[in-house]
Each structure stands twice: as structure tokens, then as C-alpha cells.
Amino acid sequence: MNSPRMLPNPPTPNEPIQFASDICNGCNLCVNICRSDVLMPHPEKGKPPIVLYPDECWYCGTCVLECNRKGAIKLVHPMNQSVTVIWKRKATGENFRLGMKHPPAPNTRKPCS
Incomplete structure (x- = not known):
């Protein structure tokens, strides 16, 4: 009988969680705290966890808050959830951007015809 396997979902383009492999020590605190079971421990000891189901991430940030090594894990919000919108x-x-203290003067050029 075959044992069950966990395989990553490669067709998804988003990458909600990024690990700094030089800082992360593979303690798996983030794996244990994840509310939606997005992460799985790496089979090799001392390596960062694997983001198994990136589409299931809720972007709650508990994995980042639980991590005891500053900068080891980073939450990357999708573009449509970005708070700061800048126009050029x-x-x-x-x-x-909206809400800035001293915005530039409004554009007074006539629209092209």
C-alpha cells in the first residue's frame, strides 16, 4: 500500500510567503501556527518550510509574528491588496498618492482631441 504524499501546487502564480534561507533555521514555528495549513515542514532539517498551497493563504500574518528570527519570513500581499497606491x-x-500632505498641482492641460 502506498503512503500518502503532499505535493506543491505549481500552477498558481502567487507567492504569498517568502523565506530568507540564510536566516531561517527551520524551527517550523510558522508551520505550527498557520491557520490554513499553507506550509509544511521541509524534509531536510534546518531548511525553510515549503509553501504547499499558496492559493489558500489568508495573509493573516501569524506566521511572521510567530517567527523568532527577524527577517526570516516575509508576507507578500498581492498587488490588488496593496495599501499604498502611487501615481506618476x-x-x-x-x-x-492619495492623502499626501502637499500634493502636486492638478493637471490643467486640455485633453487631446
Whole structure:
């Protein structure tokens, strides 16, 4: 009888969790705390966990908070969940965002016809 296996889901493009392999010591605290069982321990001792089901990540951040090594794990939110949105005015090259204290003057150019 074959034993059950866990295989990563390669067709998904997102990468919600990134590990710094030079900082992570493979303690698996993040694996134990993950609410949606996205992570699995690496078969080799001392290596970062494997992100098994990236589409199931809730982006709750408990894995980052539980980690006892600063910078070992990073949560990467998708672009559509990004809080800071920056626009760049093509004509002048200046950047601005909503809610900034001193925004650039409004664009007064007439629209092209």
C-alpha cells in the first residue's frame, strides 16, 4: 500500500510567503501556527518550510509574528491588496498618492482631441 504524499501546487502564480534561507533555521514555528495549513515542514532539517498551497493563504500574518528570527519570513500581499497606491504624472515625472500632505498641482492641460 502506498503512503500518502503532499505535493506543491505549481500552477498558481502567487507567492504569498517568502523565506530568507540564510536566516531561517527551520524551527517550523510558522508551520505550527498557520491557520490554513499553507506550509509544511521541509524534509531536510534546518531548511525553510515549503509553501504547499499558496492559493489558500489568508495573509493573516501569524506566521511572521510567530517567527523568532527577524527577517526570516516575509508576507507578500498581492498587488490588488496593496495599501499604498502611487501615481506618476507622465509629463513631469512627479509621483503622488492619495492623502499626501502637499500634493502636486492638478493637471490643467486640455485633453487631446
